[in-house]
Amino acid sequence: MIEFKNVSKKYGEDFAVEDVNFKVEEGEFFVIIGPSGCGKTTTLKMINRLIPLTEGYIYFKEQPISEFPLYEMRWDIGYVLQQIALFPHMTIRENIAQVPEMKGWKNKDIDARVDELLEMVGLEPGKFRDRLPGELSGGQKQRVGVIRALAADPPVILMDEPFSALDPISRESLQDDLIELQKKIKKTVVFVTHDIQEALKMGDRICLLNKGRVEQIGTPEAFLTHPENDFVSDFIGDVDGYMMKRATAADVVKTLPAMEEGQTGEVPEVPHEADINTLFKYFSTHDRVTIVGDGARRSLSREELFKYLSGSESGDVR
Numbered sequence: 001m002i003e004f005k006n007v008s009k010k011y012g013e014d015f016a017v018e019d020v021n022f023k024v025e026e027g028e029f030f031v032i033i034g035p036s037g038c039g040k041t042t043t044l045k046m047i048n049r050l051i052p053l054t055e056g057y058i059y060f061k062e063q064p065i066s067e068f069p070l071y072e073m074r075w076d077i078g079y080v081l082q083q084i085a086l087f088p089h090m091t092i093r094e095n096i097a098q099v100p101e102m103k104g105w106k107n108k109d110i111d112a113r114v115d116e117l118l119e120m121v122g123l124e125p126g127k128f129r130d131r132l133p134g135e136l137s138g139g140q141k142q143r144v145g146v147i148r149a150l151a152a153d154p155p156v157i158l159m160d161e162p163f164s165a166l167d168p169i170s171r172e173s174l175q176d177d178l179i180e181l182q183k184k185i186k187k188t189v190v191f192v193t194h195d196i197q198e199a200l201k202m203g204d205r206i207c208l209l210n211k212g213r214v215e216q217i218g219t220p221e222a223f224l225t226h227p228e229n230d231f232v233s234d235f236i237g238d239v240d241g242y243m244m245k246r247a248t249a250a251d252v253v254k255t256l257p258a259m260e261e262g263q264t265g266e267v268p269e270v271p272h273e274a275d276i277n278t279l280f281k282y283f284s285t286h287d288r289v290t291i292v293g294d295g296a297r298r299s300l301s302r303e304e305l306f307k308y309l310s311g312s313e314s315g316d317v318r
Ligand SMILES: Nc1ncnc2c1ncn2[C@@H]1O[C@H](COP(=O)(O)OP(=O)(O)O)[C@@H](O)[C@H]1O
Pocket: 011, 015, 016, 034, 035, 036, 037, 038, 039, 040, 041, 042, 043
């Protein structure tokens, strides 16, 4: 869907992005991560031509991006920023309706779409449609920012640290919503973050940048089990520690509730002494498993495993 071939961006003599190569598949959630100033935003903005590249090629739907009219790029590629810039004097409906209106949709189709999108992110249309942005909380504005990018149903969405300005609770709930949403709508998403936990939780694949260059591209599993160099392992943190301490499925689920007697769990069922590598193997083919042992059964999702490994709910290892 999107391909970078030897792409560089220079400002004067300095590379902001240097010789970057990757291919984002259709329907993939691709995360670009790295420290501040490593070239994440520049990479993202080159995709929809907000920033021109210096060297190399970027392909969109197998065609060089230079061959698309600019308006088509902007319509086919939704864009979500860190600080959502909603138009303050326009209602939520008017804000969401911008691209559909430019594309000449009928009013009744726009109204239906706006309500559908508001419902999708848990904002009651009757209550929120006619409000002004100033009447929404930060998390609600961010939700509107996400659905505004989805309004005209673009095949690709670019997101630049969309949740980083939020408090941890709104942030987690928006991450969870976006994961659920993505399961339904299966867009091609390029998502920028500097937060490794967010990257591991959200990404089908992750691309780690350092000073404009790619350090590693791969699945969360690959990052955790096979970091390619010291920069990568340092960036991920102490996940290796969990392997060294021989963490088991029982450790991972110990804070999760046990299922009721007679409740049926997801297959496969995994014994609680299974180690982390064994769990990865199950999660490469399933989104959820049931951990069985000590007379209890606990349901574990892929996201919960990564949350545990990236340290947010461990306490004792970090
Ligand atoms: N307009 C610009 N002029 C000069 N240097 C820039 C410009 N925009 C970004 N840079 C530099 O390019 C590098 C990458 O920036 P950016 O892509 O914004 O990083 P990130 O989003 O990862 O924090 C940084 O060193 C930044 O200072």
